[in-house]
Amino acid sequence: MNPFAYSRPASLADTVNELAGSSRSRIIAGGTNLIDLMKENVERPAQLIDINRLPFSTIDELPDGGLRLGALVTNADTAYHPLVEQRYPLLSQTILAGASPQLRNMATNGGNLFQRTRCYYFYDTSMPCNKRAATNNGPGGCAAYGGYNRIHAILGTTDDTNGQSSCVATYPSDMAVALTALDAVVQVTGPNGDRSIPMADFHRLPGAEPWRDNTTQPGEVVTAIDLPTRGFPDHYTYIKVRDRSSYAFALVSVAVGLEMDGDVVRDARIALGGVAHKPWRKSEAEQLLIGKTLSPETIRPVADALLAGARGYGHNDFKIELAHRAIIRAVLKSGLDNGAVE
Amino acid sequence: MLTETLPVANAPDALPATRPIELTINGKKRQFRLAPWTTLLDALREYANLTGTKKGCDHGQCGACTVLIDGKRVNACLTLAVMHEDHTITTIEGLADSATGQFHPLQQAFIDHDAFQCGYCTPGQICSAVGMLNEGKVENKADQIRELMSGNLCRCGAYPHIVDAIQEVMNKDR
Numbered sequence: 419m420n421p422f423a424y425s426r427p428a429s430l431a432d433t434v435n436e437l438a439g440s441s442r443s444r445i446i447a448g449g450t451n452l453i454d455l456m457k458e459n460v461e462r463p464a465q466l467i468d469i470n471r472l473p474f475s476t477i478d479e480l481p482d483g484g485l486r487l488g489a490l491v492t493n494a495d496t497a498y499h500p501l502v503e504q505r506y507p508l509l510s511q512t513i514l515a516g517a518s519p520q521l522r523n524m525a526t527n528g529g530n531l532f533q534r535t536r537c538y539y540f541y542d543t544s545m546p547c548n549k550r551a552a553t554n555n556g557p558g559g560c561a562a563y564g565g566y567n568r569i570h571a572i573l574g575t576t577d578d579t580n581g582q583s584s585c586v587a588t589y590p591s592d593m594a595v596a597l598t599a600l601d602a603v604v605q606v607t608g609p610n611g612d613r614s615i616p617m618a619d620f621h622r623l624p625g626a627e628p629w630r631d632n633t634t635q636p637g638e639v640v641t642a643i644d645l646p647t648r649g650f651p652d653h654y655t656y657i658k659v660r661d662r663s664s665y666a667f668a669l670v671s672v673a674v675g676l677e678m679d680g681d682v683v684r685d686a687r688i689a690l691g692g693v694a695h696k697p698w699r700k701s702e703a704e705q706l707l708i709g710k711t712l713s714p715e716t717i718r719p720v721a722d723a724l725l726a727g728a729r730g731y732g733h734n735d736f737k738i739e740l741a742h743r744a745i746i747r748a749v750l751k752s753g754l755d756n757g758a759v760e
Numbered sequence: 761m762l763t764e765t766l767p768v769a770n771a772p773d774a775l776p777a778t779r780p781i782e783l784t785i786n787g788k789k790r791q792f793r794l795a796p797w798t799t800l801l802d803a804l805r806e807y808a809n810l811t812g813t814k815k816g817c818d819h820g821q822c823g824a825c826t827v828l829i830d831g832k833r834v835n836a837c838l839t840l841a842v843m844h845e846d847h848t849i850t851t852i853e854g855l856a857d858s859a860t861g862q863f864h865p866l867q868q869a870f871i872d873h874d875a876f877q878c879g880y881c882t883p884g885q886i887c888s889a890v891g892m893l894n895e896g897k898v899e900n901k902a903d904q905i906r907e908l909m910s911g912n913l914c915r916c917g918a919y920p921h922i923v924d925a926i927q928e929v930m931n932k933d934r
């Protein structure tokens with residue numbers, strides 16, 4: 419790790435000031451992603467701002483019936499919170515499918531949103547990487563484009579034939595996949611005040627700026643994540659396909675929430691993880707399920723629509739078929755038995 | 761003489777000073793002077809001379825560095841010592857009964873069940889098991905124990921005996 423100054427601001431206002439004051443300042447919450455990246459010299463902050471004493475460590479009911487998850491509540495405390503378990507079991511199960519118990523005890527809800535890609539070339543400062551090069555840290559280009567890209571994205575990528583401006587990284591969070599399916603809203607405070615960012619707009623595709631993972635502006639701090647009232651507690655599933663059955667990132671994951679009227683689908687939410695630079699959702703695809711009874715035949719067009727335009731880069735070609743099958747299985751499971759995690 | 765304009769070559773910034781840090785470890789308050797970039801793991805091993813906590817991967821991937829902070833299991837390699845001045849830290853050295861010297865029931869069960877070979881992962885396994893029982897989310901079922909102990913890898917593959925040792929302690933608790 420490089421040397422850095424350490425501060426513990428007493429208020430949110432001080433935090434925003436310190437953060438906005440230098441492009442080399444970073445917030446530290448649980449530290450489980452940032453310290454790892456600092457050990458690899460991928461992150462080299464001049465200052466760490468420890469926000470752990472700020473008052474964002476509670477889960478509170480909202481007047482409209484939703485739930486506000488403080489940015490500093492740990493992933494473990496969120497997953498095991500009685501109201502989350504009751505009303506948003508999809509979120510609870512999804513969080514518990516990620517990382518390890520030790521990591522979930524430290525990882526915070528805010529930090530989870532900002533966790534960076536696990537692209538191995540991003541982690542290796544000697545390799546060309548457009549995401550890392552923008553911070554003056556190693557050569558530009560995209561080593562993954564023509565390299566070993568088994569864990570990489572199949573949707574929404576930036577690619578060109580020589581990889582010069584490409585990024586085919588995925589955003590690796592499990593939690594965010596459920597938050598996207600649930601239409602959660604991220605609460606942010608920055609130098610220009612407060613704003614709310616719907617999950618669908620929080621993360622971004624790499625586009626021409628692969629170094630930007632999300633749409634927050636410099637100096638902005640996440641204070642909370644709000645869950646709307648509808649939690650799909652009766653019909654939900656999170657399927658996470660990975661190389662070992664625990665303590666591994668998703669190759670492909672699917673979060674599903676359904677509302678059923680007998681055998682007929684009244685509303686459907688489907689979000690994918692492990693396939694793109696952000697959790698992947700398409701309302702056109704979800705619409706195709708409304709009014710249908712569930713069978714592989716009725717779900718297949720939905721999977722086709724969600725995966726329209728998918729392409730592999732060699733080592734990750736398998737993800738297209740894998741995602742297709744995982745979607746069908748997850749939707750079926752949600753409708754038939756109140757599915758738990760696989 | 762011709763002069764050539766070259767970019768200014770910067771020496772690294774001076775290191776920020778170390779700072780006094782007080783940590784409560786295994787029931788005792790201890791003072792340190794540490795740089796802020798000292799991980800809790802390095803503080804324990806290099807400065808508190810508590811080498812029971814092991815460094816396996818140093819990246820959150822193995823669980824060898826598991827300690828308890830306020831009774832919760834965490835990876836000491838991915839957190840900074842300076843962040844824990846107001847917490848209570850328990851390491852493998854602090855699990856035995858300090859008055860009688862008697863092992864913690866999980867320590868005894870690991871010995872009785874031969875739940876290790878080289879022993880490198882063992883302090884982390886035991887601290888993790890203590891944390892898991894504190895959490896109270898695990899039922900006495902092997903598959904659940906395996907899932908909730910999955911943050912601790914054992915290169916020697918002592919997993920079956922580790923699960924046996926934990927189940928024995930859970931059986932006695934009932």
Ligand SMILES: Cc1cc2nc3c(=O)[nH]c(=O)nc-3n(C[C@H](O)[C@H](O)[C@H](O)COP(=O)(O)OP(=O)(O)OC[C@H]3O[C@@H](n4cnc5c(N)ncnc54)[C@H](O)[C@@H]3O)c2cc1C
Pocket residue numbers: 444445446447448449450451452453454489515516517518521524525526527528529530531532533590591592593638639640641665666667668819820821
């Ligand atoms: C071995 C390993 C396995 C893992 N497996 C999984 C997995 O299977 N699934 C999964 O989803 N995750 C997994 N993770 C990732 C883990 O979930 C994240 O590291 C964690 O959620 C990050 O949260 P944190 O509080 O520790 O963040 P930190 O490391 O403290 O911060 C991460 C980033 O977020 C910024 N930040 C933090 N809080 C805020 C805030 N409130 N406002 C603005 N910026 C903020 C920081 O500046 C930093 O850039 C794994 C991690 C490891 C090490």
Ligand code: SF4
Pocket residue numbers: 535537538539540546547548549550559560561562563584585586587628
């Ligand atoms: S995929 Fe993105 S993160 Fe990975 S090497 Fe290419 S530019 Fe970097």
Ligand code: FES
Pocket residue numbers: 814815816817818819820821822823824825826835836837838
């Ligand atoms: S040394 Fe901390 S998890 Fe491996």
Ligand code: FES
Pocket residue numbers: 875876877878879880881882913914915916917918
């Ligand atoms: S006993 Fe050797 S690593 Fe577990």
